[in-house]
Amino acid sequence: SSVVNLGLIKLNQVGFLPAASKLAVVPEVAATAFQLLDSDTHRVVYSGELTSAANWVPAQERVKLADFSGITEPGIYQLRVEGVEDSHSFPIGTEVYRDLAAASIKAFYYNRAGTALLSQHAGIYARQAGHPDTQVYVHGSAASQARPEGTVISSPKGWYDAGDYNKYIVNSGISTYTLLAAYEHFPLLFNEQNLNIPESNDDMPDLLDEILWNLEWMLTMQDPHDGGVYHKLTNKNFDGTVMPHQATSQRYVVQKTTAAALDFAAVMATASRVFAAYEAQRPGLAAQMREAAESAWAWAQTNPAVFYVQPADIRTGEYGDRSLADEFAWAAAELYITTGDDSYYTAMNAAGTENTVSSWGDVRGLAWISLAHHRDNLTDLADQDLIASRVTGLANSLHNTWQASAYRVSMQTNHFVWGSNSVALNQGIVLVQAYRLSGERRYLDAAQSMLDYVLGRNATNIAQVTGFGTRSTLHPHHRPSEADGIEAPIPGFVAGGPNPGQQDRSDCPVSYPSAVTARSYLDHYCSYASNEIAINWNAPLVYLVAAVQALTPV
Ligand code: G3I
Ligand code: 9MR
Structure with a gap:
């Protein structure tokens, strides 16, 4: 019999605001429907149709999409599709991003030069x-x-x-x-x-x-x-x-x-x-x-x-x-x-x-x-039409890519550079600007997808922020996180992300799990080209988390 790589259901592991767009990526299976389960009782609370399979080029992967945006009731859920493992449990609720919003800023505090971090502020990371x-x-x-x-x-x-x-x-x-x-x-x-x-x-x-x-x-x-x-x-x-x-x-x-x-x-x-x-x-x-x-x-x-x-x-x-x-x-x-x-x-x-x-x-x-x-x-000198068209012009092109993408993200093969997660987050920021100008919901949904991407709806199935999600980055190239003798990395840092350049290959004792563009990510301390943290990658995380919280209707 032929071997079928069933893969895993991938979604934002940190969760969704009640009124947010909610998508999951499902590997190509025969099933045409999905169920949403209450993760405690395993009771089915919603059933929906999967889209037909399509290929996401950066991952060379054929997937279907589950859209459960209609579920707005707070709770802890799992997604079920016949032929695949049940998804991670994830919450829907008004507070799902509260801790992430704080931690993504606190990360800057943890990276302060020239000062002791006291245990009253830094806890075990003093x-x-x-x-x-x-x-x-x-x-x-x-x-x-x-x-x-x-x-x-x-x-x-x-x-x-x-x-x-x-x-x-x-x-x-x-x-x-x-x-x-x-x-x-x-x-x-x-x-x-x-x-x-x-x-x-x-x-x-x-x-x-x-x-x-x-x-x-x-x-x-x-x-x-x-x-x-x-x-x-x-x-x-x-x-x-x-x-x-x-x-x-x-x-x-x-x-x-x-x-x-x-x-x-x-x-x-x-x-x-x-x-x-x-x-x-x-x-x-x-x-x-x-x-x-x-x-x-x-x-x-x-x-x-x-x-x-x-x-x-x-x-x-x-x-x-x-x-x-x-x-x-x-x-x-x-x-x-x-x-x-x-x-x-x-x-x-x-x-x-x-x-x-x-x-x-x-x-x-x-x-x-x-x-x-x-x-x-x-002042009157500013060309207001030009400002609006520059913002919506770029956002429209990202939105078109998003719409056509099997993963429903605006990341394309050439975006996977050193620090690719920051490309995704900065794309999200552009989409947010178009939403703020126009109020058109499609821009907010696409921006949400870019946050979802970094938090788990990506080809690595790893939520790429330390300390967040059920399966997240554990070994960032971050000297304090590695040298402090504490097992868990300092929380709130987004990893650089998949980078097929693998410029650290000769410094790594192990090889990357994959050379495929969107999977070229190594969760090992050695991997400065895919797993370092950086202030210019965390800042757009701070921005996008704040934007989604502030702009998603309640
Ligand atoms: O601009 C070219 C693009 O035209 C080409 O298509 C693409 C294909 O590889 O490469 C692009 O250049 C890359 C450049 O980043 C811009 O993305 C280089 O290959 C890549 O090597 C370069 O990486 C930079 C890296 O330093 C090495 O210089 C990262 O952007 C940058 O974020 C990173 O920054 C480091 C600091 O030097 C030191 N501190 C840590 C920090 C994070 O790793
Ligand atoms: O640790 C360095 C990291 O912060 C940089 O982003 C990276 C690229 O400039 O370089 C890392 O340092 C490595 C050096 O370039 C080569 N020898 C191994 C170093 C990592 O331990």
């Missing part, structure tokens, strides 16, 4: 302080007359970038912006949230306190003598697998680059308008940020093409990028929104700026997100 970064050398490549090579500067705080312990301005840019955007778009959610961080009892939302931890570091990365911004603060080599306090190599600020100046300018302009509401708590901060943004922008005008070139003695992450039209457009857009100065709108070159799904190296989409959000408060 640890000593590492990387004070109060005695950082100016690397030769960053030297200037005012700060010659070897000058010592202080550049404390900030978040570690990822599973490594270095701090990079370019990647901090999109990460910090995405968190600020979550706050700008959905403030009510965050005003109520208690993350149990050291600042929880002050009179600012915890999310903003957490963001400030990184903004304060970013401000120190600007050279006050000229407005230029160092590209990164780093060791010469990646640290071993040790806790932060055991990683004591000398730290350096390396190069000033145009990309760093522009990403810095964009974030400081954004932060300046958010923190303007907190003048009483932090007098002068908003003005300081705005001036920092403007001087970084001015530096970039006189230094428009200074690209990062990794010095021979530095071997850590590069975040190198040689096409900066998108960084110019993003910084100009944020400065325009914050200052109301038309010359920034002109500098943005809106008509020549497309919309794309954002990543650390392509930030033009962030400009469109901000312009769309602030559309009612822009």
Whole structure:
């Protein structure tokens, strides 16, 4: 008899809000129907038709879909299809994302540099302080007359970038912006949230306190003598697998680059308008940020093409990028929104700026997100039709892919790069913008699918956020999670995700379970190319979870 690979039912293991779209992927079986069971009593509460089988190209897998969106009654359920194992149990309820929403932000706290994590905040993940970064050398490549090579500067705080312990301005840019955007778009959610961080009892939302931890570091990365911004603060080599306090190599600020100046300018302009509401708590901060943004922008005008070139003695992450039209457009857009100065709108070159799904190296989409959000408060110069068409144009193309996809996701084969889960999440963010503009439900449903994807409706059948779901990422490439001697990884971190590039192959003692694009994921500490964590991957998780909570009708 022929062998049939029955596979497994895949769905968002964390669950669904009552009024959300609810889909599961079912392997190709003969059955044409599915049942929804109450997971305690195993009573059938709903039966529905499966779609006919179709192939999802990135997974080379033929699947059917079960749509049980009609079930809105809170409870714990399982999906049953004849010929396959019953699905994971999953909840439907109004609070299903409450813990995830908090943990995805708390992850940034766990990645704080320069401070001890106390057990009252960090529980079993308490640890000593590492990387004070109060005695950082100016690397030769960053030297200037005012700060010659070897000058010592202080550049404390900030978040570690990822599973490594270095701090990079370019990647901090999109990460910090995405968190600020979550706050700008959905403030009510965050005003109520208690993350149990050291600042929880002050009179600012915890999310903003957490963001400030990184903004304060970013401000120190600007050279006050000229407005230029160092590209990164780093060791010469990646640290071993040790806790932060055991990683004591000398730290350096390396190069000033145009990309760093522009990403810095964009974030400081954004932060300046958010923190303007907190003048009483932090007098002068908003003005300081705005001036920092403007001087970084001015530096970039006189230094428009200074690209990062990794010095021979530095071997850590590069975040190198040689096409900066998108960084110019993003910084100009944020400065325009914050200052109301038309010359920034002109500098943005809106008509020549497309919309794309954002990543650390392509930030033009962030400009469109901000312009769309602030559309009612822009000067007359802004082209309102263009803003709307840029947002819906990109969202429509993602929606079309989603609609035609056997998994009902907008991920295509070429999206599976290093950090592919962040591609999925950033696609979700684009779809959310179209929903916010149009109110058309199809965009929200597609955005929900991108969250579902990361939380289990993917070809690995692994919920890719540590600590969430019945079968989730266990061994992220995250030095503290590996070196702390605690079995469970620090919760709330999204893994990079499937990446057929497998650039870590020679550093891994085991091979990936599959070379197939959407299954090229290895849940092992060695796998920095598919299983690292990073601030620019967690930030869109924070955003999308918040968006789904704030926007799904009750
Ligand atoms: O842009 C090309 C694209 O045109 C091409 O089709 C595709 C095919 O492989 O590759 C794309 O380039 C990739 C690039 O990321 C952009 O996605 C490179 O192959 C890939 O190697 C590169 O990976 C970056 C990785 O560092 C290695 O440099 C990741 O984006 C980036 O997130 C990651 O960042 C690291 C930091 O350097 C250090 N800290 C940890 C962090 C996360 O792993
Ligand atoms: O641990 C490093 C990780 O944070 C980076 O994303 C990755 C790519 O730059 O590099 C990792 O470090 C590896 C290095 O590149 C090669 N030797 C093994 C290191 C991992 O233990």
